[in-house]
Each structure stands twice: as C-alpha cells, then as structure tokens.
Amino acid sequence: MEWLKRRYMDFVMVLLIPVIVTAALCVMFQDRTIKEIPTAVYLGDNSSLSRKIVGHFDDSETFDIRYYTSSPYEIEELIEKGDVNFGLVIPDNFERDIKSQKQTRVLTVIDASRLAIASAAKIKSFEILMSVKAGALVQLLQAKLSLNSQQALHTALAVDIKSRLLYNELRDYKSFLMPGIMAGILQSGLAMAAAASRRREMEGPREVLFRIGYYWALGFSSLVINIAMLVIVFGVPLRGSAGAAIALSAAFALCVSAMGIAISCVVKNSLTCAQAAAVLFLPNTMLSGYTWPLGAMPQAYETAGRFIPYTRYAESLRDIMIKGASQSLNLDIVYILLAACAALAAALLFAIKKPQGLSGKLEIDTTKRSIAILTAGPIFFTLLFGGIYLNDYYNSIPFAVSDNDNSQLSRMVVSQFERSEKYELVGYADSPAELKTMLDAKKAHIGLYIPAGFEKDVKALKSPTAAVIVDGSNIAVANNAQAKASEILSTISAAGSIKAMEAKGFMPETALNLAKVINIESRNLYDPKLTYKMYMMPGFIIILVQQLFMSALTPKLLDRSRISFNAAGFSLLGALVYSLCMLVGRHALGMDFTGSIAVASFYVFLMLIALSGVAAIIAFSLGDALRATQLCMMLSMPTFLTAGYVWPLEQFNPALRAIVGAVWPAMYAVSPIRDVLVKNVPLGQFKGELLSLLAFGIAWGAAGYYVSKRTGHIKKRSAGGAGSDGGAA
Incomplete structure (x- = not known):
C-alpha cells in the first residue's frame, strides 16, 4: 500500500484523467456534426x-x-x-x-x-x-x-456533379478527432509521469529498464482501455483489425515511456523533468498534422512533424479505426520502435556515464523559474504555433x-x-x-x-x-x-x-x-480568408498562458503564505505576456486583429484571477509542487476543447456544459476574448460571461482559502517548514 500511495499520481495522470476526458469529449461530440x-x-x-x-x-x-x-x-x-x-x-x-x-x-x-x-x-x-x-x-x-x-x-445540368466523401460520410467530428486527441492527452500524462519518476540519486541500467517496463504497462493498458471505450461505449468505428491497433499502441506506449525515462536520466530534478516533458510533448498534437495537415505547413515544420512518433501513431490509429486499415502500419510500428530504442539507449548511456544526472545545472529558485515559465513559454509557443499556421x-x-x-x-x-x-x-x-x-x-x-x-x-x-x-x-x-x-x-x-x-x-x-x-x-x-491562424491562435495562446500561469503559481503558493499577492502578481504578468504574444501575432505572423489587445488582455487578467482559487486548492490539497504542476499541465488540451472554442457551446450536452462551467472558467473567457480581438466587440457585451467569471472566482477563491486553512498549510510554512521544489523525492 505504501508503494501505491507513492505512485498514485501515475494512475491519476495515465489512467484516470485520460478516461474521464475522453468520455467527456465524446459526450460533447455526441451530435457528431455541426447542427442548428x-x-x-x-x-x-x-x-x-x-x-x-x-x-x-x-x-x-x-x-x-x-x-x-x-x-x-x-x-x-x-x-x-x-x-x-x-x-x-x-x-x-x-x-x-x-x-x-x-x-x-x-x-x-x-x-x-x-x-x-x-x-x-x-x-x-x-x-x-x-x-x-x-x-x-x-x-x-x-x-x-x-x-x-x-x-x-x-x-x-450539362454535367451531373456527384461528390462522395469516403470513410466519414457525415463529417463526424467524433470519429475524426477522438482517436488522436485521446492519444495526445494520454501521451502527455505518460511522458510527464515517467519523466518525474526518478526516486534515487544513483540509478543503474536495471532500475532504468524496470521503470520503462512499468510505465509501458501503465500506458499500454490505458491506450487499450480508451480505444475500447471509444468503440464500445461511444460508437467510434473500428473497421480495421483490433490486433493492429493493439500492436501499434504497444509500440507507442514503449516509445513514450522510454522518452520520458530518458528525460529523467538527464535531469535530476523531478519538477524540471515534468516541465521539460510537457514542453516536448504538448505541442505534438499541433505539429503532427493530425488536424491542420502537414502539407499546409512551411517546409521546416512539415519535415519536423514527420519525425514525431505521435504523428505515425495517431494517423495510423485513425486509419485503422475509420478506413479499416493503415497502408503504412508496419513502417510506422518499425519507426516508433526505432525511436523507442534510441530513447532507451540514451537513458542507459546516461545512467551508466552520469548516474546522478545534471545535478544543479538546471536548478533555479522557485520565483525565477516561475517568472521564466510564464514569460518565455507563451512567447515561444506563439512563434512555434504561429509558424504552423503561417500559410493561409x-x-x-x-x-x-x-x-x-x-x-x-x-x-x-x-x-x-x-x-x-x-x-x-x-x-x-x-x-x-x-x-x-x-x-x-x-x-x-x-x-x-x-x-x-x-x-x-x-x-x-x-x-x-x-x-x-x-x-x-x-x-x-x-x-x-x-x-x-x-x-x-x-x-x-x-x-x-x-x-x-x-x-x-x-x-x-x-x-x-x-x-x-x-x-x-x-x-x-472578420476573416475573409477563413484562416486557421486567426481562428486558433487567440484562443490557444489563452490556454497556454492559463496553464503556464497555473504551473508557475502552484509551486509559488507552496513556498510562501502571501497567496493574494502572488495570485495578483502572476495574473498581471500573464495578461502582459498575452498582450506581447498578440502583438507578435499582429506584427510578425500576419494576424489582422481589429480589436483592442489591451481590452483582451484585461479579460485574460480577470480569468487568471478567477483561477487563483483553483490553483490554491490544487497546491494545498496535493501539498507537492511536482504533483500540482503535473496536474495543471495535463489540463491544457481538455480545457481548450471544452471551452466552446472548437465545438460550439450551443451543441454541448446541458449537463456537461454545467459541469465544465462549474469547475473551469475558460468557457466564460476564451470565446469572448477572441470576439474582442477578431470582431472588435465591446467588453460590455459580455456582461453574462463576466458575471459568471466573477461568481466562479468568488466561489473557488473561498474554497481555496478554506482548503488552505483546513490543511494548515499556511501555518506550517510560516513556522519554517520549507516548501519542496519537487526535487528528486
């Protein structure tokens, strides 16, 4: 039982969250196509x-x-x-x-x-x-x-025009999106869990192989469970061989596990490892061409995307499920296994040559790291994703x-x-x-x-x-x-x-x-060319700022008792960084925003303030910077997809909409901020959303304050109990 207590976050991130999110998204896409x-x-x-x-x-x-x-x-x-x-x-x-x-x-x-x-x-x-x-x-x-x-x-009608849409005749978004989205969410959780799994300062090849085997079993089991749930419960077709999907999933789980363990062998600090894994794996869904095709990206992005193991897995899995077969299945499995072998070799080599990892070289104090994450992260991803959608x-x-x-x-x-x-x-x-x-x-x-x-x-x-x-x-x-x-x-x-x-x-x-x-x-x-960059970028950067804000704030809350000061400071920093990102988008990436970036950024500030109570609950309930950061980073893709940005809120199941609105405020902010930027809509038009955001902030802020008192966290910190930075515990 003691072992299970130490490892419970692995099961939460690799098994529990992917199953819950996959089920929620399938309910969200229950209409399959845009209606009414x-x-x-x-x-x-x-x-x-x-x-x-x-x-x-x-x-x-x-x-x-x-x-x-x-x-x-x-x-x-x-x-x-x-x-x-x-x-x-x-x-x-x-x-x-x-x-x-x-x-x-x-x-x-x-x-x-x-x-x-x-x-x-x-x-x-x-x-x-x-x-x-x-x-x-x-x-x-x-x-x-x-x-x-x-x-x-x-x-x-001199020519009778017939159009036939193969494999997805109804333009079913559930069948189109869910195999890859499920894999993307699970991949992130598995990579972060594996990367943060190091428990000893000295570790040899035997321990490395054991950890890879453990996370492979966990990740593979989760992939099989989620695919079975998609098919049996939610009606996503599996027209191809279940054996082919299982073999492909086994190779992919091994690859992600080996890459995560390789990161943990390079860097000693578990929190830094988890953040590195998030930076490496979270962009994969965008870079893979799963939604916006690789052929539409600039040449450098297209080339890079073809080397990502997730690209091979997600495309082949969708082909097996929707088309009935993947023409490149064997090649994809071989490539994924080769990538797994390369990661395994790197992990073993580093375990033998430098078993203590890069101790101290990548360590900075919590404040500097938090500010660096929240400042540099959104700008980096703005340039990265802006390049993906550079072509109209x-x-x-x-x-x-x-x-x-x-x-x-x-x-x-x-x-x-x-x-x-x-x-x-x-x-x-x-x-x-x-x-x-x-x-x-x-x-x-x-x-x-x-x-x-x-x-x-x-x-x-x-x-x-x-x-x-x-x-x-x-x-x-x-x-x-x-x-x-x-x-x-x-x-x-x-x-x-x-x-x-x-x-x-x-x-x-x-x-x-x-x-x-x-x-x-x-x-x-508003966007005569119907471009993806004008559609995706304003909302996606909001979610990145949100998640990096959560990732930066939660460790900071564990260090000091000045909750309100830290929440306000990081919220302001997040809003200012969002302004900078949108200026980069406007002047460097060709995003023709007609609205006020200042007004949009003020809305971002209000959303981040409202999230401070949730951050406090996560930090104080888990009591550990590493686990809090892992959980926060896992929420990036689900919060974006359930914010009414990709799939209209009007088509949500009412119960799901109520649940999402109660536990996360993105649906009150992401679409309004896009409308401010793209349509130049005045802020006063969103009175309902702003009131909902205010109610959310008050309710969760009060809950966060209660949890902090209940856990005695503030009292412990002020008495001198130093906060963990994640370490290698």
Whole structure:
C-alpha cells in the first residue's frame, strides 16, 4: 500500500484523467456534426420562390432560423452580437427578376471567426442554393422552350456533379478527432509521469529498464482501455483489425515511456523533468498534422512533424479505426520502435556515464523559474504555433484523375484543376477502384472520375456524371478539397448549359443570363480568408498562458503564505505576456486583429484571477509542487476543447456544459476574448460571461482559502517548514 500511495499520481495522470476526458469529449461530440446554426434571414422578396428557399434552409438540420430582419445590415449586427452565425439575404424583386431573365443574386453572410461553424455553413448553403438554382433554370427552360422536365433538367445540368466523401460520410467530428486527441492527452500524462519518476540519486541500467517496463504497462493498458471505450461505449468505428491497433499502441506506449525515462536520466530534478516533458510533448498534437495537415505547413515544420512518433501513431490509429486499415502500419510500428530504442539507449548511456544526472545545472529558485515559465513559454509557443499556421490555405492538395474519356472536354476539366493553386496533380488511375487505392495509400487526398463517353453525352444533353471522391478521414483536408472542386465543376457545368441553350436557339447573351440567373455570393465577416491562424491562435495562446500561469503559481503558493499577492502578481504578468504574444501575432505572423489587445488582455487578467482559487486548492490539497504542476499541465488540451472554442457551446450536452462551467472558467473567457480581438466587440457585451467569471472566482477563491486553512498549510510554512521544489523525492 505504501508503494501505491507513492505512485498514485501515475494512475491519476495515465489512467484516470485520460478516461474521464475522453468520455467527456465524446459526450460533447455526441451530435457528431455541426447542427442548428443560428441563422438570420432578410427576405427582400416575399414571393413563393423566396419562401421555398428559406424552407430548404429551415428543413436542413444544419440551420436554425431565429430572426427575420428588416434590412441586410441587421444581419451583420446580429452576427457581431453573437446572436447568429449565418445570414441569408434574398434581394428585392428576386422572383420577378428571374422570370424576366435578369441576373439576380443570393448572398450568404458568414461569421468567419468561428471556423468550424463557418465551414459547415458554407458547404451546406452552397449545396442548397445550387439545387435551388438548378430548379429555377429548369422551370425557365420549360416555360421558354416547352421542354419536358427531363429535357429541361439535362439542359440545365450539362454535367451531373456527384461528390462522395469516403470513410466519414457525415463529417463526424467524433470519429475524426477522438482517436488522436485521446492519444495526445494520454501521451502527455505518460511522458510527464515517467519523466518525474526518478526516486534515487544513483540509478543503474536495471532500475532504468524496470521503470520503462512499468510505465509501458501503465500506458499500454490505458491506450487499450480508451480505444475500447471509444468503440464500445461511444460508437467510434473500428473497421480495421483490433490486433493492429493493439500492436501499434504497444509500440507507442514503449516509445513514450522510454522518452520520458530518458528525460529523467538527464535531469535530476523531478519538477524540471515534468516541465521539460510537457514542453516536448504538448505541442505534438499541433505539429503532427493530425488536424491542420502537414502539407499546409512551411517546409521546416512539415519535415519536423514527420519525425514525431505521435504523428505515425495517431494517423495510423485513425486509419485503422475509420478506413479499416493503415497502408503504412508496419513502417510506422518499425519507426516508433526505432525511436523507442534510441530513447532507451540514451537513458542507459546516461545512467551508466552520469548516474546522478545534471545535478544543479538546471536548478533555479522557485520565483525565477516561475517568472521564466510564464514569460518565455507563451512567447515561444506563439512563434512555434504561429509558424504552423503561417500559410493561409492548404494549397497544392494532391489529387489524382481517372479520365476514362480522354476527350477534349475531359482534358479541359482536368486542366481546370491543374491551373488552380488548390490542387497538384500526382497521377492518373485507370479505374475508380485504382483511384480509391491511391486515396487509401495517401498518394492523393481527392480523386476526379470522368466516365467514358463524357464529351459525347454532354453534347447529347444526357448529363453525364463527373464524380469527386474525397478522403474524409481528415475533415480539415476534405472540406478544403471538396469546396473548391465543387466550384470548378459547377463552372464547367454552367458553361456546358450555355452551349446547350445556344444549340436550342438562344442568343449567347440570353444563354449566359439564364445560366447565371441566380448568382451565389458569400461574404465572410472578420476573416475573409477563413484562416486557421486567426481562428486558433487567440484562443490557444489563452490556454497556454492559463496553464503556464497555473504551473508557475502552484509551486509559488507552496513556498510562501502571501497567496493574494502572488495570485495578483502572476495574473498581471500573464495578461502582459498575452498582450506581447498578440502583438507578435499582429506584427510578425500576419494576424489582422481589429480589436483592442489591451481590452483582451484585461479579460485574460480577470480569468487568471478567477483561477487563483483553483490553483490554491490544487497546491494545498496535493501539498507537492511536482504533483500540482503535473496536474495543471495535463489540463491544457481538455480545457481548450471544452471551452466552446472548437465545438460550439450551443451543441454541448446541458449537463456537461454545467459541469465544465462549474469547475473551469475558460468557457466564460476564451470565446469572448477572441470576439474582442477578431470582431472588435465591446467588453460590455459580455456582461453574462463576466458575471459568471466573477461568481466562479468568488466561489473557488473561498474554497481555496478554506482548503488552505483546513490543511494548515499556511501555518506550517510560516513556522519554517520549507516548501519542496519537487526535487528528486
């Protein structure tokens, strides 16, 4: 039992926290896709066609129409207030202009500051409006040429565009995110636990091997438990071999354990080891390309990301679970095992050559270390992650073609893709099956299928099908690839319709007006390019400041009794550092913030003050700087994901939302701070969030004060009981 008491934090970090967080995130993603996006409509033309369009949006589970406005400008006001995230503008005289063959337009207005919502709204609204446009053109052609419905449809749709999303047809965020997020959280806990595990000043190879074996068993067990929970309890598919997932997980657990133990062999101080492990392993999820693809990163980041063992594990695990197999499984296992062997060799070599570690060389007093962590950490990660998202778009997406017609028209279609900077042609396939094989092998992310007789059928008005096949396992890549492909094929289809109408006797200008009778335009507010850096960076740096604040403050609270002074001082320092990070983002990384960095930083200060009570409870309950730091650093990814930043708060399970709001204040601050920076929203608009933050701070501050008195911690410290710095205990 004494051994278990000494090791209980290992079980908390490697087994308990990953299971709880994985379960909570699966509940958060229970809807799987973005639904019920708050929508406002300006109905300038209250005609039957306008109402029919609105009906299509209302019937879609993606949109929830909450407001009808008296002018288009009211939609922007509602978006600025956060009341809606999507707007639909139907102009005056809409139906009359269509019947008169005058070009008209439908405008969509999108809140681009919330990228997940914006992407879902953009794709679904385009699908609905293209269907409406085709229907309107069919009716015009029937009226003008007395065509039957089938003939009119073939004329209006010269090319029938089909889009198939492989492996994740519903764009299920749970299946897309959870295998990698689960592994990322567990990896951090395992690495920090292993790195801080040294118990003796002198340690030989035998002890090193024992510690690696112990943490391997713990990490491997946790991976198996979490994967089983994802599949059995929460319905994440496991289409591939369970044995393959187990073998991959065994190799990964060994690698992370060996790397953590290697850190502990290099540095004597356990607290410094835990912090070093956090710095090395926490960025892995971002650098791995699991969400934002490696191909979209600058070359140096892409190269570095491919060497990270987590990259190999997370991608292969997702492929096994979603696709049914990983084409690179054997190579990934071999690479991970080689990385494990390298870490093991380093640990053994250092244990033999310098069994005491780098004693004293990396030790500084608590105050200096805390200030250094909170000052340098956020700036370092701002530059690191800002580099990841330096490119605005994922361009040069690898695509493959199966051109079974090889006609002038089919070659023209392929050339349209080649000319777009969005795609890079990587090869041709002889059949759809071979095209799918290229996607499975990740040689391409998108495939274009053109059937035999394509040009002949277009000329004969038979609406041949051009199919776009997309690897949907990574939604970020799939959305990028599919959206542009639909635009290109829609333009080609419109050109075919124009030629078909000219063949029916229409003048070229008339045919053009008919083909473009409804122009679909989209306006992205606040971030016209829909960039990841504008979306991710403001919120992610808040969470990093928050976690480094907690990591710096908790050891400091164990050193002295001036709780309020230290909390206020570190909160102010954290807010000032956040200001500096956002200035770096604005001037060095191209983040076009229109709002006040000073106001956003003041909000950060209020959030950190509110967290001081939680920091005090963690510090005084655990009574140990090492354990407190480990726990604080483990909370970075869960608090970011549950703050309503990645997944809208409106789609949370109400019970989960209440629990998260009661135990952590990020949901009251992260999205408002982003809105202050990106949308220039005044602070007074967040009265509800600020009151919640105040209530949270008072409640947890009182609880922290009670725990400090209850544990007698302050009394002990003032009596001369020196606080531990984590040491090598």
